[in-house]
Amino acid sequence: MTTETILRRPRPARRRARRTAAVRTAALLAGLTVAASSAAALPARASAAPADELMGVAGQILQALPETSNSSADLPSLFTLLIPQVPQPGTPRSLPTGDRTTSCTEVTHIGDSTSVGIDDPAKFTDPADRLSSQYQRVGVKNTVLDAAGGRSIVETVNGEPNAVQVIQSQLAKGRTGCWVIAMGVNDAADIAVGSTVDADQRIDRVMNLLKGQQVLWPTVATAAPSNPAYADTHMREFDAALTRAAARYPNLRIYDFAAEAQPSWYVDGIHYNADGLAQRNRLFATALATAFPAAAAPPKALTGR
Numbered sequence: 001m002t003t004e005t006i007l008r009r010p011r012p013a014r015r016r017a018r019r020t021a022a023v024r025t026a027a028l029l030a031g032l033t034v035a036a037s038s039a040a041a042l043p044a045r046a047s048a049a050p051a052d053e054l055m056g057v058a059g060q061i062l063q064a065l066p067e068t069s070n071s072s073a074d075l076p077s078l079f080t081l082l083i084p085q086v087p088q089p090g091t092p093r094s095l096p097t098g099d100r101t102t103s104c105t106e107v108t109h110i111g112d113s114t115s116v117g118i119d120d121p122a123k124f125t126d127p128a129d130r131l132s133s134q135y136q137r138v139g140v141k142n143t144v145l146d147a148a149g150g151r152s153i154v155e156t157v158n159g160e161p162n163a164v165q166v167i168q169s170q171l172a173k174g175r176t177g178c179w180v181i182a183m184g185v186n187d188a189a190d191i192a193v194g195s196t197v198d199a200d201q202r203i204d205r206v207m208n209l210l211k212g213q214q215v216l217w218p219t220v221a222t223a224a225p226s227n228p229a230y231a232d233t234h235m236r237e238f239d240a241a242l243t244r245a246a247a248r249y250p251n252l253r254i255y256d257f258a259a260e261a262q263p264s265w266y267v268d269g270i271h272y273n274a275d276g277l278a279q280r281n282r283l284f285a286t287a288l289a290t291a292f293p294a295a296a297a298p299p300k301a302l303t304g305r
Helices: 051-064 072-081 131-137 163-172 185-192 199-207 232-248 274-291
Strands: 002-007 106-111 142-147 178-182 214-218 252-255
Touching: 106 163, 131 142, 131 274, 142 163, 163 199, 178 274, 185 199, 185 232, 199 214, 199 232, 214 274, 232 252, 252 274
Parallel strands: 002 142, 106 142, 106 178, 178 214, 214 252
Antiparallel strands: none
16 A cells, blocks of 8 residues: 655644635635535534544444445435434444445545644554555555645635645646545635635536546534634535535535534644544545445444444
8 A cells, every 4th residue: 555645834723824816814724624504404513422432333324324326316315324323213232334445446635734644643643543544444555645734725825736736736647546625614714705716616626627536525514713714604505515516526425524523523623633633534434435335245233342
């Protein structure tokens, strides 16, 4: 397995950065991606819960999800399936997990400051918690991580490339296969402070570059950040745009990470602490294997943990 990590001058969590044109006034706390338009558009965010319970229950549910095809008709149901389900009365306590693997042998992960450090051995007590290790767990052989603080899809910060430019650069290098687009938090904030490029247009700019390639785009949430531009309501509006995009692009899968993110995972309402990073890495990898599964045997049953 090979791993290539490209970090582009990450910004401190609370540092303000200058943005271009219509969003110069946005104080960039740099974050992850996306959100939904209203409480009716998406399920309520998950309430606080112990991290071990999340991985023991929600993560196992993800592993047990049925495999999906690439047809656009399946996309809305996939979005729903990736949201943790409440067990019905009488449901056995033994949750099926299985050894779910992905058809993606190569993954290019594009991210902002919330993806900076997610593969850094110094940040994890257990090396298995690193992003590349988690992708390897589900069958990925080659991981490329390109992350930078302050990055958005449209705007640029201090001359650094935006997500579109980075994707173009990776494509020029011959990158193919699967893509995880961990982008959108800064975009939601930029739109909130006046950008004329809306969420649908931003998503289209990414997806038009990745035609014919498998794309997983996780939703995101924030947890009471001090900067109102990063309020969760704006994140939800971006998430709603992602659900609309799923109907336009048959190669796009949406994983509703926002429905599982816990307030205890954040250090400033936008960025993640060590536990949050580890849990996010695990969930992203499992979602990748769920969205783009390998032809595998039926899941095995797992008793308890």
